[in-house]
Amino acid sequence: MQDAATTLSAREAPGHAPGRAAHRLRGIWRNIFPFIVVAVLWEIVAISGIFPARLFPTIEAVAKTFFTLTANGILPHHAIETLIRLLSGFALAGVFGVTIGILMGRSRLAEDIFLPLVSICAPIPGLAYTPLFLLWFGLGSFSSILLVGFVSAFPVIFNSWTGVKAVKEIWVRSAHSMGADDRRMFTHVILPGALPYILTGLRLGLAQAWRVLVAVEMLAAVPWGLGWLIFGARKFLNTDAMLAGIVVIALIGLLLEKLVFQKIENYTVVRWGMVAA
Amino acid sequence: MVPIAIDNVTLEYDTPAGKVTGVKDVSFDIGASEFVCIVGPSGCGKSTLLNVIAGFLPPAAGEIRIDGKTVKGHGMDRGVVFQDFAQLFPWRTALGNVSFGLEMKGIPKPERDRIAREQLRLVKLEKFVDSFPHHLSGGMQQRVAIARALAYDPSVLLMDEPFAALDAMTRDDMQSLLADVWRATRKTVIYVTHNVAEAVYLADRVIVMSAHPGTVQADIRIDLPRPRDPLSVEFLECQKQLMRHLGHKVSGNGVGH
Numbered sequence: 134m135q136d137a138a139t140t141l142s143a144r145e146a147p148g149h150a151p152g153r154a155a156h157r158l159r160g161i162w163r164n165i166f167p168f169i170v171v172a173v174l175w176e177i178v179a180i181s182g183i184f185p186a187r188l189f190p191t192i193e194a195v196a197k198t199f200f201t202l203t204a205n206g207i208l209p210h211h212a213i214e215t216l217i218r219l220l221s222g223f224a225l226a227g228v229f230g231v232t233i234g235i236l237m238g239r240s241r242l243a244e245d246i247f248l249p250l251v252s253i254c255a256p257i258p259g260l261a262y263t264p265l266f267l268l269w270f271g272l273g274s275f276s277s278i279l280l281v282g283f284v285s286a287f288p289v290i291f292n293s294w295t296g297v298k299a300v301k302e303i304w305v306r307s308a309h310s311m312g313a314d315d316r317r318m319f320t321h322v323i324l325p326g327a328l329p330y331i332l333t334g335l336r337l338g339l340a341q342a343w344r345v346l347v348a349v350e351m352l353a354a355v356p357w358g359l360g361w362l363i364f365g366a367r368k369f370l371n372t373d374a375m376l377a378g379i380v381v382i383a384l385i386g387l388l389l390e391k392l393v394f395q396k397i398e399n400y401t402v403v404r405w406g407m408v409a410a
Numbered sequence: 411m412v413p414i415a416i417d418n419v420t421l422e423y424d425t426p427a428g429k430v431t432g433v434k435d436v437s438f439d440i441g442a443s444e445f446v447c448i449v450g451p452s453g454c455g456k457s458t459l460l461n462v463i464a465g466f467l468p469p470a471a472g473e474i475r476i477d478g479k480t481v482k483g484h485g486m487d488r489g490v491v492f493q494d495f496a497q498l499f500p501w502r503t504a505l506g507n508v509s510f511g512l513e514m515k516g517i518p519k520p521e522r523d524r525i526a527r528e529q530l531r532l533v534k535l536e537k538f539v540d541s542f543p544h545h546l547s548g549g550m551q552q553r554v555a556i557a558r559a560l561a562y563d564p565s566v567l568l569m570d571e572p573f574a575a576l577d578a579m580t581r582d583d584m585q586s587l588l589a590d591v592w593r594a595t596r597k598t599v600i601y602v603t604h605n606v607a608e609a610v611y612l613a614d615r616v617i618v619m620s621a622h623p624g625t626v627q628a629d630i631r632i633d634l635p636r637p638r639d640p641l642s643v644e645f646l647e648c649q650k651q652l653m654r655h656l657g658h659k660v661s662g663n664g665v666g667h
Contacts, residue, residue, distance in 0.1 A: 303497045304499060306492075307497050307558075309466075310464060310489065310559075311510050311558070311562060312485075312515060325499070405542055406542060406543070407500050
């Protein structure tokens with residue numbers, strides 16, 4: 134078994150040490166194994182006919198719908214609209230969240246003002262604010278973006294604040310003794326020192342943004358969007374389209390995590406040894 | 411390179427039980443290019459005194475003058491090396507750490523890289539310029555910290571037990587390296603330690619402090635020729651003399667603490 138894997142991967146990736154390639158192959162297998170189990174169980178239920186095929190389509194049917202909707206441009210259109218809202222809202226959360234969090238960490242006054250507010254507002258579920266935002270800012274994209282920004286700012290604020298507080302006093306003293314003024318203390322010491330926490334905050338904020346956005350799209354009467362697609366498909370019992378929408382959400386989430394956050398982390402805090410890889 | 415005067419310095423700590431005097435009426439002078447070790451039991455305020463000289467804490471009374479000027483806060487006339495390995499910035503390479511002070515001074519990049527490389531060569535780390543601190547051993551990190559404190563050319567080097575967290579073998583290497591660096595740069599050095607052998611090995615003069623409150627108990631000149639041999643009779647004699655001042659019982663030739 135191991136020999137087979139070794140020769141196979143050695144042929145596939147010349148130049149790699151065979152041991153490492155086999156190790157990687159085993160890692161990939163371990164990652165996809167649970168999905169295979171779930172897929173098999175799903176197929177058994179779907180084929181057994183416990184549910185009507187309309188409500189519990191087979192994986193082939195979902196895949197077919199996925200490809201049809203992708204090919205005719207409907208799914209990409211939904212996905213792009215959602216992605217634009219997500220990134221706009223998340224950008225708001227990132228800019229305001231990091232700024233407020235750092236202010237709270239640096240100034241006693243800002244901490245006294247913001248901490249009670251943030252502590253009370255943060256645990257409230259994002260959806261609870263939705264009717265208020267829809268009444269204030271109207272139906273549609275604009276209020277969705279504002280709400281996403283508002284709700285996902287909280288984890289960013291908390292983590293940036295903690296990060297600034299966690300900057301080691303010895304770094305500050307060293308930088309002081311080497312002549313750092315306030316501005317460069319901030320850019321050269323406080324910011325990089327707090328970066329592991331800030332990145333964690335952004336990552337949690339993005340997850341939060343996803344959760345609230347998909348839900349809000351169901352309520353805000355937006356013409357396009359994955360949340361709307363899933364919600365609208367219910368009326369016509371299009372479970373295959375719903376599942377296709379859920380797959381796209383999972384794929385985008387995975388891509389953002391792997392291509393954006395992991396890359397940034399590997400290049401910064403992991404390379405600096407501030408966070409274990 | 412410049413003389414330092416410590417003039418009737420008193421330090422107080424705020425504790426829940428009220429103000430506690432940590433150091434009381436400490437006075438001594440340090441000559442230009444002199445290597446002075448401050449030794450004493452824990453709690454004698456030697457590290458706190460160093461922090462006051464560095465300008466991180468204000469004295470409750472008295473003053474410190476460096477080259478005739480009263481110390482008010484930190485300044486680039488002093489370089490500081492701490493005991494904690496974590497003093498280096500993990501997000502900068504060895505070279506980046508060493509050039510930090512030069513960057514703050516506004517020296518252009520090619521020039522500061524050149525100086526930083528030179529400093530790293532002085533502490534024998536020229537092969538590790540591009541390494542991040544977490545890839546360096548404790549001894550190497552402390553050498554980077556020394557190079558970093560020297561790079562922007564302060565006239566005084568303040569060291570707070572920089573080698574206390576290293577294993578004994580590395581510590582011996584570090585001490586001889588520091589002695590070489592000092593000979594090459596002729597900085598005025600104030601070095602806090604609780605290790606008597608280290609003090610005898612490095613110092614021109616040893617200030618012995620006693621605790622509760624911290625006061626100067628003895629001021630001893632070490633006149634051994636350099637480089638010093640820690641196994642020579644004279645070296646051990648100096649060590650014994652110091653230990654007696656610290657209140658240790660010393661018998662025969664054995665020296666322990």
